[in-house]
Amino acid sequence: MREKFFGVLQRVGRSFMLPIAILPVAGLLLGLGSSFTSETTLATYHLLDLMGPGTVPYFIFSVLSKCGGVIFDNLPLIFAIGVAIGMARQEKEVAALAAAVSFLVMHAGISAMIGLTGGADKLLEGSTAMVLGIQSLQMGAFGGIIVGLGVAAIHNRFHQIQLPQVLSFFGGSRFVPILSTLVFALVGILMFFVWQPIQGAINALGMLVYSSGYFGTFLFGMIKRLLIPFGLHHVFYLPFWQTALGGTMEVAGTMVSGAQNIFFAQLADPTVTHFSTAGTWCFTGEFVLYIFGFPGAALAMYRCARPERKKQVGGLLLSAALTSILTGITEPLEFSFLFVAPALFIISSVFAGLAYMLCHLLNITVGLTFSGGLIDLALFGILQGNGKTGWLLLIPLGAAFFAVYYFTFSFLIRRFQFKTPGREEGDQETKLYTKADYHARKEEGEGVSAAIVRGLGGAANLADVDCCATRLRCTVHDGDKVDQQILKSTGAAGIIQKGQGVQVVYGPQVNLIKANLEAYLRSGAAEAEQPIIQGETEHREEAEPEHGELLRTLVIGSPFRGEAAPITACPDEAFAQKMMGDGAAVIPWEGVVTAPCDAAVSMVFDTQHAIGLELEEGVELLIHVGINTVALKGQGFKALVQEGDRVKKGDKLLEFDLDYIREHASSTSSPVLFTTMEDNQRLRLLKTGHVKPGEDLLALDIYGE
Amino acid sequence: MKQFSYVIQDPLGIHARPAGALGKAAKPFAGTVISVAKGDKSAKVTQLMKLMGLGVKAGDTVTVTAEGPDEQAAAAAMEQFFKENL
Numbered sequence: 013m014r015e016k017f018f019g020v021l022q023r024v025g026r027s028f029m030l031p032i033a034i035l036p037v038a039g040l041l042l043g044l045g046s047s048f049t050s051e052t053t054l055a056t057y058h059l060l061d062l063m064g065p066g067t068v069p070y071f072i073f074s075v076l077s078k079c080g081g082v083i084f085d086n087l088p089l090i091f092a093i094g095v096a097i098g099m100a101r102q103e104k105e106v107a108a109l110a111a112a113v114s115f116l117v118m119h120a121g122i123s124a125m126i127g128l129t130g131g132a133d134k135l136l137e138g139s140t141a142m143v144l145g146i147q148s149l150q151m152g153a154f155g156g157i158i159v160g161l162g163v164a165a166i167h168n169r170f171h172q173i174q175l176p177q178v179l180s181f182f183g184g185s186r187f188v189p190i191l192s193t194l195v196f197a198l199v200g201i202l203m204f205f206v207w208q209p210i211q212g213a214i215n216a217l218g219m220l221v222y223s224s225g226y227f228g229t230f231l232f233g234m235i236k237r238l239l240i241p242f243g244l245h246h247v248f249y250l251p252f253w254q255t256a257l258g259g260t261m262e263v264a265g266t267m268v269s270g271a272q273n274i275f276f277a278q279l280a281d282p283t284v285t286h287f288s289t290a291g292t293w294c295f296t297g298e299f300v301l302y303i304f305g306f307p308g309a310a311l312a313m314y315r316c317a318r319p320e321r322k323k324q325v326g327g328l329l330l331s332a333a334l335t336s337i338l339t340g341i342t343e344p345l346e347f348s349f350l351f352v353a354p355a356l357f358i359i360s361s362v363f364a365g366l367a368y369m370l371c372h373l374l375n376i377t378v379g380l381t382f383s384g385g386l387i388d389l390a391l392f393g394i395l396q397g398n399g400k401t402g403w404l405l406l407i408p409l410g411a412a413f414f415a416v417y418y419f420t421f422s423f424l425i426r427r428f429q430f431k432t433p434g435r436e437e438g439d440q441e442t443k444l445y446t447k448a449d450y451h452a453r454k455e456e457g458e459g460v461s462a463a464i465v466r467g468l469g470g471a472a473n474l475a476d477v478d479c480c481a482t483r484l485r486c487t488v489h490d491g492d493k494v495d496q497q498i499l500k501s502t503g504a505a506g507i508i509q510k511g512q513g514v515q516v517v518y519g520p521q522v523n524l525i526k527a528n529l530e531a532y533l534r535s536g537a538a539e540a541e542q543p544i545i546q547g548e549t550e551h552r553e554e555a556e557p558e559h560g561e562l563l564r565t566l567v568i569g570s571p572f573r574g575e576a577a578p579i580t581a582c583p584d585e586a587f588a589q590k591m592m593g594d595g596a597a598v599i600p601w602e603g604v605v606t607a608p609c610d611a612a613v614s615m616v617f618d619t620q621h622a623i624g625l626e627l628e629e630g631v632e633l634l635i636h637v638g639i640n641t642v643a644l645k646g647q648g649f650k651a652l653v654q655e656g657d658r659v660k661k662g663d664k665l666l667e668f669d670l671d672y673i674r675e676h677a678s679s680t681s682s683p684v685l686f687t688t689m690e691d692n693q694r695l696r697l698l699k700t701g702h703v704k705p706g707e708d709l710l711a712l713d714i715y716g717e
Numbered sequence: 718m719k720q721f722s723y724v725i726q727d728p729l730g731i732h733a734r735p736a737g738a739l740g741k742a743a744k745p746f747a748g749t750v751i752s753v754a755k756g757d758k759s760a761k762v763t764q765l766m767k768l769m770g771l772g773v774k775a776g777d778t779v780t781v782t783a784e785g786p787d788e789q790a791a792a793a794a795m796e797q798f799f800k801e802n803l
Contacts, residue, residue, distance in 0.1 A: 584734070592737035592765055615770035622733055624766035632766045634733070642732040655770065687765040 027098020035344040038083035045077025088156030095160025110189040114196035119148040121200020184523030233368030237361035275379035287377035297368030298384025304410030308417030317434025325434030340383025353430035461532035469493025505697030560716030568608040569706040572600040595685025605666040607659040620649035639679040648672035719792035730774035749785030
């Protein structure tokens with residue numbers, strides 16, 4: 013259980029790597045852009061003329077800020093999709109689509125609930141946010157992660173579901189977005205009720221912090237860190253930054269409340285000799301963490317990575333650390349250990365609390381507009397002078413934190429074998445689950461998938477596999493290696509090959525066949541399975557009989573207007589099992605049977621529900637209208653020909669009362685089949701779905717003996 | 718040559734499904750010619766269309782003939798098939 017839990021956690025952690033990889037770039041754009049477009053900053057340094065609104069630099073930095081910002085604003089969506097991709101076992105693109113849809117649906121659900129209960133104004137300040145233009149609850153990355161995990165669970169469970177024939181278009185992977193939509197509409201409603209009490213509790217926590225002095229500062233730092241993954245930190249810190257909860261102070265003759273407001277009031281007041289901790293207690297600790305502490309953690313993770321993966325992981329960790337140092341954006345770094353080793357995150361939160369508290373105690377007073385990176389430190393610490401801020405003290409304090417982070421993380425990672433980046437047993441885990449998959453699916457699709465792969469010339473010959481509504485569309489490297497006989501034995505209705513392009517027609521269930529095939533290819537069983545296939549001699553003999561050259565092909569048209577399917581889709585078992593012969597089952601839309609080719613009428617059953625045609629010596633075709641129609645004793649049928657007549661393609665053979673048959677027979681599905689199949693003959697179904705009378709339906713390939 | 722006669726009990730007679738089943742039941746005796754006769758018309762059990770063309774109905778008497786190396790077993794199997802299905 014424990015191992016399974018950590019296995020899942022590890023996969024979750026790894027699934028974060030794709031979205032996290034975007035963040036350093038986004039962080040740089042946002043960090044640079046927002047620092048140099050902040051009017052407060054520009055005014056402080058008298059740069060408004062040079063870089064203020066209307067100037068070229070302002071224009072450039074605004075664009076940078078917006079482009080970086082949009083990634084952070086939509087981080088939950090990126091996580092929803094990224095986690096779904098990471099956690100889905102196959103057909104990840106379907107999971108990605110389902111996650112995007114579900115994310116929208118969930119927030120739309122929450123939004124509707126907010127609207128119905130009196131609007132966002134009734135909720136706590138900081139508890140709502142615009143999510144892709146939808147007024148919703150502020151759920152942070154957590155909102156995206158529950159979508160990603162939920163959708164992946166639905167996907168892994170249902171992406172191979174087989175629905176009844178009439179609904180089969182919606183079966184397989186297409187079922188996943190459909191089901192996810194319904195599920196997450198409900199989750200949205202649920203979240204509306206669950207999330208608000210949580211937000212309320214966090215808000216109340218703020219009051220506790222406010223009344224606890226230096227220890228309150230510690231609590232603030234720790235709690236803010238802990239809340240970041242849940243997006244709850246906004247509800248928590250905003251009151252401190254902007255309301256009286258963060259302190260009230262008289263600056264330059266006016267009363268100012270909220271820590272950030274106090275700091276900037278003092279910044280603008282030339283009479284201040286040293287900034288007050290009232291304006292900085294909930295900021296300054298960030299510099300210690302982001303510039304010194306977290307990079308120490310990154311170094312520890314790098315040193316603990318397995319040697320062969322150090323290079324790869326080094327790139328990720330270095331860019332993450334630089335982003336943290338420069339811009340103060342820490343998500344890339346924190347998320348790299350948060351999910352695989354929550355214990356480290358909790359310890360990091362305690363350190364964070366200490367950092368805030370120590371800065372408060374040591375009277376270091378560097379404020380910030382955006383985050384605790386070098387950019388803000390330069391603007392609000394260094395450039396203000398050590399006299400006003402005491403920023404030089406950050407260096408020894410930071411060095412201590414760097415060491416504490418480095419040694420603590422190194423020790424804990426090694427001691428508890430945390431799977432931080434570069435320490436995962438990557439290959440082993442992948443193998444484990446595919447092996448389980450392999451066993452689970454052995455009975456269903458594996459034999460078919462194996463045969464398809466063989467028919468396409470082996471896994472190595474496959475360049476691409478895709479499907480449309482009824483066909484498996486493959487690209488192979490070598491068209492000559494394709495064995496159509498084997499492909500036909502897999503239940504294919506027809507095969508169309510043009511050089512490297514191969515289309516195998518299966519009908520609407522192709523979705524499922526493709527999913528099975530992909531799973532099979534991914535499992536790596538394609539090679540391993542080869543000997544077993546060859547061991548199945550009986551199966552192979554049937555699939556690949558010894559015969560000579562193709563002599564000729566007889567093509568017949570459809571005798572009906574209707575929906576054609578392989579004979580195996582016929583609701584009568586005896587027909588479906590090809591007991592009477594091989595061919596197609598057509599569901600007629602009109603009560604007329606026309607001659608599918610020139611032929612002699614060899615039999616008209618005396619109840620007139622079935623007609624036999626002789627195409628040539630020894631090749632006979634049976635057209636059987638409906639299932640169990642023999643019991644109608646001729647009622648509703650009117651044969652227009654009799655035994656011995658010669659007919660031309662298109663001649664009317666039989667009329668029947670479709671409504672009567674619909675009402676009285678068990679099915680209107682009408683088998684059209686060759687009853688005289690010999691070992692040297694092969695049948696191909698040329699068309700499934702809508703067919704017109706006379707449209708090519710079946711082909712009979714006749715080979716030399 | 719082995720032969721037996723049988724009076725069809727099944728109200729629907731030999732239509733497509735029993736004809737197909739009959740052909741399948743005769744499969745193990747590939748070397749033996751098995752035919753069903755009604756009046757002066759006869760059809761081999763492997764010829765589905767001709768078999769259906771006999772128009773065998775309830776109350777008709779059919780004569781089943783087996784000729785070949787396995788005629789004994791084939792005739793027995795056919796008799797059993799007719800009794801169980803027709």
